[in-house]
Amino acid sequence: MNPLPTACKDEVVLTLPTILLPGLGIPASAWNNVKAHVPNAYATDRLDSHSPLSLEGQVNRVIEFMDDRDIDQAQLVAHSMASFIGEAACRLHPERFTRLILVDGSYEERRKACLRIPIEKLIPHATLRAIVQEWRCYSFWANELREIQRSHPLRTRTVVIAAYACRPGRWVRKLRRQAQQLSALFVPMKGSHRLMLDRPEAIAALIREDPPQAQRHDGYAL
Template sequence: MPLSTGGARMPDSLARWSRSTVDGFTVYRRPATASAGEKDTVPGHSPDPVLFLNGCALAAAGWLPVIEQMPDRDVIAIDRPGFADTPWPGTLPDLAGELAAMERAIEGHPRVVIVAHSMASFRAEAFARLHPGRVAGIVLVDPSIEDYRFRGPAGRFSLATWLPIIGALVSREEIGEFVSWLSHQGFLRQTGSGRVLDPEAFKDPYTDPDTLKASIAEWLSYRSQAADLQSLRRRTDPVRARTSALLAPPLPGTRRSAILADSFADLVRHEIRDSRHLMMIDRPDMIVEAVDEVSAGR
């Protein structure tokens, strides 16, 4: 029986990788499929592994266009609870739990390069602040940039009221099919390449009730995770790891640009104007170049 990811057949390339599940988080590991000598690397030096962190409500399979262009790297990717045939735990995710999952995922590797899309930039920054020695570099792919100081009411009210209602509602098959169609239309608007989105990564997962519940829960946790990160910023130093921020239109304004600059001490901005939010689809080559950029000289 083929493996699946949230109700959709798992892409063959992902299914061939090593796979483990701890506390609902599914971790995929793909060893380098080409020798380091096939690219311009320091002789005798193995490049650091790359850890991919998905944006809100996205599956690890969405990174495949990027991963396929870096055969010289060990790769680690993560699907959150509710994806990859795991049950939704019935709670909102929080920043502490996400960081613990990252620690488990990179166990055995002294350092990694972190590639984080959208909301996952919260996790990348928090991990680098708490574990600076474990981070060889960071690539922020059209990151979420916030400085919320208050967690908001979402966590308190959602756990008590909204999540049980949502859980019951989205269990209906027709709701999942409608949300699957609706989300796919949204993804199409977030790409500018004209390529057909892989339905296994960007459409079908939401027909699975657990995946849909997990996606809504992650969206509801956005403000609380951002506020937890802001609290961490106030008591830790800016991130010192070399960081490349790949920004798609609409570009961040003055306030968000200042937040980004204050948070990362060694930051290079790249404006990728021919991409939209799903840059892994539009410009996977730029993400690969950014990984090499933050790894240079390390």
């Protein structure tokens, strides 16, 4: 798919497609306010009981989503637990992604694997069951990503966004460390964990690479 031309004053800006991945238990519709400011954006939804449990299976699902829409290259924006998917996708398929933006992404150093316990009888609702299944895969995905990191370097330009409520604390310092490890641009942003709902215009500005927004957020020079 060719980039879409969008008017910007007297110029024509070519905008690559943007793939938006929601976090655990969050519907694709949570990205609607961001999409209103980003042309050619697509939000995926993983809230179904047939979602693959492996991290690589989730990556393949993103690639299939792109192939079904004839998208050759795109920016990839991943929120929360979907950051595992986003980083793995860019490492495994660097030719498909021009930039990776991790929105308050999961960054835990959990080593112990979660137990795989059948929950079909405990939770009859398919969507809730899918959420619980995915949550139980958290440590599996973290460990799977760690293996991918060892064998596949990250060549995609990356932005790490960290949410904070009042002032930056331990969590922001942790994501700053992640940004350093990924050689990424680090952006602390005031708001709740669901930044796409709290700060849609700021998120969209980073996706569009709007220079003023990309250089300074909430008083923090980058």
